[in-house]
Amino acid sequence: MTEADETERRKRGPYRKTGARRREIIAAALEVFSASGFRAGSLKDIGERIGIDPSTILHHFGSKEALLRAVLDDKIAQDTQSIPxxxxxxxxxxxxxxxxxxxxxxxxxxxxxxxxxxxxxxxxxxxxxxxxxxxxxxxxxxxxxxxxxxxxxxxxxxxxxxxxxxxxxxxxxxxxxxxxxxxxxxxxxxxxxxxxxxxxxxxxxxx
Missing domain, CATH: 1.10.357.10 (Tetracycline Repressor, domain 2)
Structure with missing residues (x-):
């Protein structure tokens, strides 16, 4: 691996981790919102499912409303692949x-x-x-x-x-x-x- 390749790998590392964490949060939010609804389902409930604090969720999504939009966008993406x-x-x-x-x-x-x-x-x-x-x-x-x-x-x-x-x-x-x-x-x-x-x-x- 060249020095340039190694530099690029280091650059991509945090983004890969961020993407994985976002997907984990979306999956947990889906479970909580499905069971409790948006208003009753809290960021604390979501965070407890995957062992993180609400502040970490806000770091990735900015707000509870933005997290809901991400969950719904993920549903659209899945439907796009499966709906004839x-x-x-x-x-x-x-x-x-x-x-x-x-x-x-x-x-x-x-x-x-x-x-x-x-x-x-x-x-x-x-x-x-x-x-x-x-x-x-x-x-x-x-x-x-x-x-x-x-x-x-x-x-x-x-x-x-x-x-x-x-x-x-x-x-x-x-x-x-x-x-x-x-x-x-x-x-x-x-x-x-x-x-x-x-x-x-x-x-x-x-x-």
Whole structure:
């Protein structure tokens, strides 16, 4: 290794450690916010999970609000890697794509809990996640509508079902089923509930 390489390695060292610490804090914050919500979940609770002081969290993120944004941004990054592009899918495969996403979510209960708790909490005045969840709701409903419009154009929606109803009912049922699943996971299957719903509103049976 040349002297220049060694100098560069030393420069990168602290950044690697900082990145690892930030990811550790985000993971701990996800657990705390999922269980307690943003307002009740404290920096002290987060720090205790990984053995650091609240001042260390503030050193990395500046504020509790900035930490929440980092947690939500991390969720977006994970979704970007896993959510199918609904405009690229064969219309007949759109329901299957939604089922596969629900199956992946079943393996990430922490993230689902985070969304369930924070989306409800974000309806309160001055919640820092309010804008995020308003945008998320509008974006998700728009994406669903786009997918079901494509299905409608190909005659894949059940008689009497239009794209707007399909989008709104699917979104509402999915979010509601996730809350019931979090409360009583042994009695509710989000994936099976969604599968049965899609069989009712579409003509696609292979799900």
């Amino acid at each position: 592009d609904i405009e690229e899918l064969d219309p007949a495969l759109i329901p299957r794509g939604l089922i596969e996403l629900a199956e992946r979510n079943d393996r990430r209960p922490g993230l689902i809990s985070l969304y369930a708790v924070l989306s409800a909490e974000s309806t309160t005045v001055d919640h820092p996640g309010g804008e995020y969840f308003r945008e998320r709701t509008a974006r998700t409903r728009r994406d669903f509508r786009t997918g079901f419009e494509r299905m409608q154009q190909h005659g894949l929606l059940a008689p009497g079902v239009d794209a707007d109803f399909a989008a709104t009912s699917t979104f509402a049922l999915w979010d509601g089923a996730q809350i019931h699943w979090l409360i009583d996971p042994d009695s509710v299957s989000v994936t099976e509930t969604l599968r049965r719903h899609l069989r009712l509103i579409t003509t696609v049976t292979e799900l």
